[in-house]
Amino acid sequence: xxxxxxxxxxxxxxxxxxxxxxxxxxxxxxxxxxxxxxxxxxxxxxxxxxxxxxxxxxxxxxxxxxxx
Amino acid sequence: xxxxxxxxxxxxxxxxxxxxxxxxxxxxxxxxxxxxxxxxxxxxxxxxxxxxxxxxxxxxxxxxxxxxxxxxxxxxxxxxxxxxxxxxxxxxxxxxxxxxxxxxxxxxxxxxxxxxxxxxxxxxxxxxxxxxxxxxxxxxxxxxxxxxxxxxxxxxxxxxxxxxxxxxxxxxxxxxxxxxxxxxxxxxxxxxxxxxxxxxxxxxxxxxxxxxxxxxxxxxxxxxxxxxxxxxxxxxxxxxxxxxxxxxxxxxxxxxxxxxxxxxxxxxxxxxxxxxxxxxxxxxxxxxxxxxxxxxxxxxxxxxxxxxxxxxxxxxxxxxxxxxxxxxxxxxxxxxxxxxxxxxxxxxxxxxxxxxxx
Numbered sequence: 001x002x003x004x005x006x007x008x009x010x011x012x013x014x015x016x017x018x019x020x021x022x023x024x025x026x027x028x029x030x031x032x033x034x035x036x037x038x039x040x041x042x043x044x045x046x047x048x049x050x051x052x053x054x055x056x057x058x059x060x061x062x063x064x065x066x067x068x
Numbered sequence: 069x070x071x072x073x074x075x076x077x078x079x080x081x082x083x084x085x086x087x088x089x090x091x092x093x094x095x096x097x098x099x100x101x102x103x104x105x106x107x108x109x110x111x112x113x114x115x116x117x118x119x120x121x122x123x124x125x126x127x128x129x130x131x132x133x134x135x136x137x138x139x140x141x142x143x144x145x146x147x148x149x150x151x152x153x154x155x156x157x158x159x160x161x162x163x164x165x166x167x168x169x170x171x172x173x174x175x176x177x178x179x180x181x182x183x184x185x186x187x188x189x190x191x192x193x194x195x196x197x198x199x200x201x202x203x204x205x206x207x208x209x210x211x212x213x214x215x216x217x218x219x220x221x222x223x224x225x226x227x228x229x230x231x232x233x234x235x236x237x238x239x240x241x242x243x244x245x246x247x248x249x250x251x252x253x254x255x256x257x258x259x260x261x262x263x264x265x266x267x268x269x270x271x272x273x274x275x276x277x278x279x280x281x282x283x284x285x286x287x288x289x290x291x292x293x294x295x296x297x298x299x300x301x302x303x304x305x306x307x308x309x310x311x312x313x314x315x316x317x318x319x320x321x322x323x324x325x326x327x328x329x330x331x332x333x334x335x336x337x338x339x340x341x342x343x344x345x346x347x348x349x350x351x352x353x354x355x356x357x358x359x360x361x362x363x364x365x366x367x368x369x370x371x372x373x374x375x376x377x378x379x380x381x382x383x384x385x386x387x388x389x390x391x392x393x394x395x396x397x398x399x400x401x402x403x404x405x406x407x408x409x410x411x412x413x414x415x416x417x418x419x420x421x422x423x424x425x426x
Contacts, residue, residue, distance in 0.1 A: 012147075012148035012151070013148070013216050014149060015151045027159075
């Protein structure tokens with residue numbers, strides 16, 4: 001709330017600046033790594049050929065869409 | 069109408085719901101590498117929870133959001149005091165979630181084994197850290213008159229809190245093993261049952277120890293209350309049912325055990341929400357941490373409208389993905405001899421794709 005609830009009133013008194021930096025840098029590194037891995041995967045998938053259609057399957061055959 | 073006790077009950081139900089649903093996800097995550105002897109087996113184990121785990125995890129977010137909105141004083145002190153533990157928890161949940169998604173995206177042994185290890189580690193750390201946090205709420209933390217946590221990270225690792233975390237890990241393991249018995253077939257089902265048999269005695273012993281320790285810590289009466297008694301009886305029943313190989317009832321018993329363990333923490337905590345080890349005069353209670361009446365009233369309307377919807381779609385999800393998952397669904401399919409690098413057939417609205425288990 002403007003003028004009533006100030007940012008300085010919301011500061012956590014028990015969390016030190018050191019821990020804030022450590023956690024902030026840690027999350028930046030984590031997300032940076034995951035983002036890089038994601039980019040590599042996307043590039044790899046964009047260059048990949050389609051997989052062969054399973055034997056005996058046609059347009060009416062439900063094909064398992066395995067997610068994981 | 070005083071909505072403060074109502075909202076404490078809502079928060080307790082949300083945490084309980086989270087552990088019931090995410091408990092077997094954690095268990096499957098910890099066990100998938102043992103139950104699945106090859107890559108197809110591990111994929112089958114992961115796919116038993118594949119369509120469900122992220123929906124289950126939402127209960128944790130809603131529980132945290134509910135605490136923030138209904139009891140901002142509790143949220144502020146808890147999230148500041150447990151900062152480092154929560155950062156570790158968040159990292160475990162992020163790594164675990166990404167492991168689900170990335171594991172199958174590259175067909176290399178080293179890649180998949182790395183994500184398997186991360187999935188197992190994340191699934192172990194999450195219930196352990198949440199358990200430590202919940203144990204700390206009840207056992208007490210150094211909190212001053214301004215409702216500020218005055219301890220360090222190491223003050224969180226008191227024996228009772230660590231034992232709470234270990235107990236929850238063991239209950240999640242058994243819950244996951246009984247869930248895998250219900251959702252898999254053939255050899256995998258047998259291995260899940262054998263694992264449940266091995267884990268069950270340790271889980272029952274840990275639950276009994278946890279309940280007695282909690283009762284001694286938080287209660288002034290000699291006899292256990294109803295919820296504590298229920299937790300002990302459910303843990304013993306789960307042990308017996310696992311050895312009798314009553315898979316459905318065993319899963320129901322582990323569900324009740326997990327629910328009763330979490331509920332008993334909240335029952336023994338009330339009317340406090342965080343106990344101060346500095347002085348009981350500084351305890352955080354439902355009354356000195358609650359939001360205003362208008363906020364609680366508005367939130368109650370939202371909960372009454374949306375909670376049935378959430379429960380309905382989640383029930384529907386479980387109904388859709390109710391069938392057992394077989395390892396054979398994950399064996400590589402032989403390509404047709406004459407098939408060219410394939411032209412995908414035209415999609416047919418009458419034949420929607422299916423996932424294993426659906």
